[in-house]
Amino acid sequence: MKAIGIDLGTTNSVISRYDGERSSAAVLTNGEGETLTPSVVAVRVRDGKESTLVGRTAVNFAGRQPQDTVVSVKRLMGRDYEDPAVIEARERVAYPIVPGGGEDPRAHVVLAGTRYRPAEVSGLILQKLKQDASRVLGEDVTHAVITVPAYFHDAQRAATRDAGRQAGLTVKKIIDEPTAAAVAFGLDAGAERRRVLVYDLGGGTFDISILNMAKGASRHGMFQVLDFHGDSWLGGDDFDLAITARIIDWVRERHGVDPFGDRQFRYLAKAAAESAKRQLSQVEEADIIIPAAFRPEGGGALVDVEMTITRDEFEEMARELVDRTMRLVEEALGRQKLSREDITDVLLVGGSTLIPLVYRTVESYFGTAKVRRDVNPMECVALGAGILAGTLQGVECPACGRSNEESAASCESCGASLADAAPVDAPVIYEVTGMALGIGAAQGEQRDVFVPIIPRGTPYPLAEPRSRSFSTTDGRMIRVPVYEGDDPVASRNKEQGVIEFELPHDIGVNSRVDVTFNYDADRIVTVLISVPGRDLALQTTLRTDSPRAASPKKAGKGGEGGDAEAREQLRRTVSTAQHFLDTYGEFVSEQQAAGLRRDIEQARHALRVGDTGECRLMIELLWAHLLGSGTASALLLAERATDGASPQLARQISAAVADVRRTHRTGQPEQTAEQTRALRALVEPVLRQRYAENPERDPEGTGILQSR
Template identity: 55%
Template sequence: MSAIGIDLGTTNSATSSYDPERKEVSVLTNSSGKNLTPSVVGLYRRDGAERFIVGDTAVKWAARQPRETVVSVKRLMGRAFADPLVEQAREKLSYEITQGPDGDPRARVRMGDRVLSPDQVSALILRQLAQDASRSLGEEVTHAVITVPAYFGDAQRAATRDAAEQAELVVKKIIDEPTAAAVAFGLHKKSGERSRILVYDLGGGTFDISILHAVKNEEGHGQFHVLRFDGDSWLGGDDFDQAIVDRIVTWVKDTYGIDPSGDKNFLYAAKEQAEQAKWELNAQESTDIVILAAHRAPDGTVIDVEMPLTRSEFDGLIEPMVRRTMTLVDKTLTDEGLTADDITDVLLVGGSTLTRAVYETVENRFGKDKVRRNINPMECVALGAGILAGTLHAIECPEPECQRLNAESATECEDCGRSLANARSVGDTGLHEVTGPAMGIAAVRGSQRDVFVPIIPSGTPYPLPEPRRQTFETTDGRRIRVPVYEGNQSVASRNVEQGVIEFELPEDIGLHRRVEVSFNYSLDRIIKVRISVPGTDLVKEDTPNRDQQGPPAAQHEEQDAAGLGPTLEHVAKETREFLADYEEYMEPSQRMKVERDLELVQRALDRGESGEYARLTDLLLTDMYNHCGLASKLMQAKRATDGASPQLGQQIIEAVGHVRTAHERGNREQVTQQARNLTNLVARAMDERSVAEVPTAEDYGSHLRVPIDRLDT
């Protein structure tokens, strides 16, 4: 058995191997004799046959067939087709991104007549990397430590593991890229030396910041404690290239009056030249971008590109992105209670840190003496993964009174029998990590739906010694639906849905029971969910079903046949009228949420996503009647007067007038007082049952409810 480290990058990938006797790690060369393999997959055709090509070979053929050459597939891993980031990729990438078959919400890529998932494409890259590594080492590679961006969510990590399994690799560990880089850096530290390291990792497609404590023990092995991390999963060197591509498109428009942005071949050629210009401007003040026969105009004219670009112009194009990275750096330091002075070492990781404007900005912030550039930033992640592949050799039992070291292949502790599903990989290199965004569920809190209830908070030390638990109550009936979300927003739908857990309560269990939901992570920080009803034998253990992100279409098939589409259109029309009538009474954040939800509705209607109609109808009703503060109170009052008794109706109208007057005068205290009086009058109207009830979510979509005794927590 041979184990390697793999940096599965957005633009390039690399592998490495650790020699435990010499305590040295080295990057392995590929079949082209190079250290880096382009993360590119193409479809090669000859004599009626087809086969996939990977790496440098795929790059050579890309100019001929840009629509059948997949690049930057890492950005699509684990994402739904409707994800705004995927929509952004569809506009910029040369190949077709499509929806999965049979209602599968996940993104797919089309290559010729074939439709592949991003993990299938990544599996082709991983298989090529493993084959090249086997050739280089002279023995078969079977195991690997694979790196991912620190801010990769649960779905992205699961997709990475799926890709490795399809490539017939045993995954020893999925490790965060900045942590792997710190491990590689620690190899050069002296025994006993302590560091507080900030890793600035700007790759082709993602940006990560991690802060770690590191110390090298007397045996020469590093111990690493991850303190905090943050990042942007859609910011990297590809975006630098795209900024130049956009500049080329503008130049063609200004010079020839023609828009070439719909020409996939032109965009691919522009992307190649943009990347070359980016590197040239590190060493020189200006360069010329030349693309002969770049585009054919509608009248048949062939257009050449001959555009000058200076370093100062390039720096201006990428300045907002570089500034964004430093904003995230400052936020991460502040969240950990640190300043730049508290950092002993800054590691520049990822090929994009070779860009002059990037490394000069970091040096200006921390000082040149702290910025370490003694390891190739394009290779250090792979080197760290290789060290871990060679030095992690056991799984520690999580039982505090046991802690036996078990073989890597074990699923249960050989001594106490405890499950090793959430155990920690251990070895000569010590790793102590923390979780990323919070993980929780969408639930009902009071009269509010779409509430995010965290179960594992952000920054929790990982692996967890015990699962994290929360108690809820059932709502509608025997159907239990638990949507799992990852993120830090209080509104569940603003976070990233990981999938759902669904089941039916047996007839012998009464309704409105308490339900316990517990979360834990697997070795690779992939969420495991356990749902139980205390006092019964009912236990449901599962991972979220990502095939049902968002309400499954089948769930609403009958309702949709009865006209849910027109209903959603009608409610959207009412919501637009609500926005027009009451916008002045909303906070900016409330108005932005309503506008965003209306955009989601329009997108779902345009795409015919009928499985979303019920949820979005419910979301708009909640926006109007519950989530918009004073505007919602005024909307409720208007509804209440329609069927109220004449006397009470008149009182409500007068109370509305008082609220509006106080608001116009800017008297917040009086607004609050008058709004309270209005709320009481509306409640009286509803108690009299003279009007239809204001929509308040009688149907909670089988979601769980936060118990009354926990409403303030």
């Protein structure tokens, strides 16, 4: 088994391998003799034949056909087409970004007319890195540790793991970039314990991690992640775009034409801007020359760009970006109740920390003595990944000391749990969840509340699962949507999957249900839904790397057919809800009625706006009212069951309804509840059979959870 470390970057990627004899890692060169491989993929069509270009050759080709060249694909990994980051990317890049086909909501890219998942594009980059490493090492590389930004959510990590599989690699571990950098820096000689802040400003992303580093049983030390923070759209690209905007303004002022809409010009201008940015880290001014850069629409002379930019001008443009990074640093410290004095070391990571304004600002804030620049900031992430790739050889049982496979859940020798087992001779890393994991539920009149089960900042893998208890509404079909995020509104977070669970007939409605989460070292969520005291449970592992249907809450404005269908369904639901209030209002509390009237008004607004996602959300919320209002809901279901029933059954239902109305009007709540249960027992089998035969007649949202 030959393993390497890979820094799969937004702009450039780096590979490294671990030398066990020297107990250190070294960066490997690629097929072009360089240590940095551009994270760029292009498809060239020549004489009807397609060829795939990766790395430097793709960069060289991009100036001719930017629309067939994918850059910064890392931004799209694991994201849906309607994700705000993808929407912003569509405005910035020259290549097409499209939704997946069928029910796949994920973003795809188009190269030479063919649709690719971002994981497939990243897989091509990883495949080249694997081939280059195999050539240098003289044997086939089979395993890898791959780094990702600390704030990557589970779907993005799963997409990265999928990219590794596409490249023919066994991914030993997905590790956060700042943590990998900390492993590469290590401890100062003689130091016992340090509190470290990693300032990682790469080509496309900005990461901050705060860690405790200490000597431990492993010679490589122990690393405890306390917190991380960042911005998925803040990095070297933004500095390049600031210079690009200056180039565009120069053309407008000097030649009276606007080149912004020309994709090829924008690509050439950005490449020239990146080159100027690098020069300005070494010299006081840089010349920007782009021959034959732009031809105005309708003809006219070619426009050449010949301009000069000084370091002072560049720093004026970049100052707000750098200030943004420091505001995020202060937020990260504040979340841990730390001051700058509590930090012993600041590690500068990422190529953008070579910009003088950046490292001067960091040094001014923390003090020059604390800021460490003794490891190449472009290589340290890969070096840390290489150390992990070479030292992760298994885990040691805490009970008997035996070495076990990394994937083992219990010791082969004594059967003890390996949840807290330390790696054998590898750096000991304690990671934490970057966002909360929980479910969408209802609380009072609020129908879209996020209930965390594993809070943000929880160390993982979990020593034991985490549970919450819920009660159900009157429906038997329980719907449990699982989310990752920190927003109190569930549907604004990242949906990880939906689990549906039907209560058997011998278990009463309004029963208690326990929802239990477990979270392993590979960040895979296992959900267990159970009924206390009963041998009844449903366990599901959520695999976020598999295709999933678009969430009704997350869907944006789809095609015309989807819009029309959602609006028509919402119109019918609004009509049903209004009928429900008019007919059964006496059985609904004043508070419930007010909430329903409010949601009806919001649903009518959604119809006027015409947004598909909002329409589907309102359908679900209205049905939550209609099916979760006790006696009134039972009467509505009885009405639906009577429609189309046989004369004999219709008479039985009518008699049961009359009993409910009589006991309610005579002020007998206990008898009303008993008669309501009898009514439900009569109509539920009828509706269940009818909806089984005609699923399209089943109302949406026939079961929700309600937090206790």
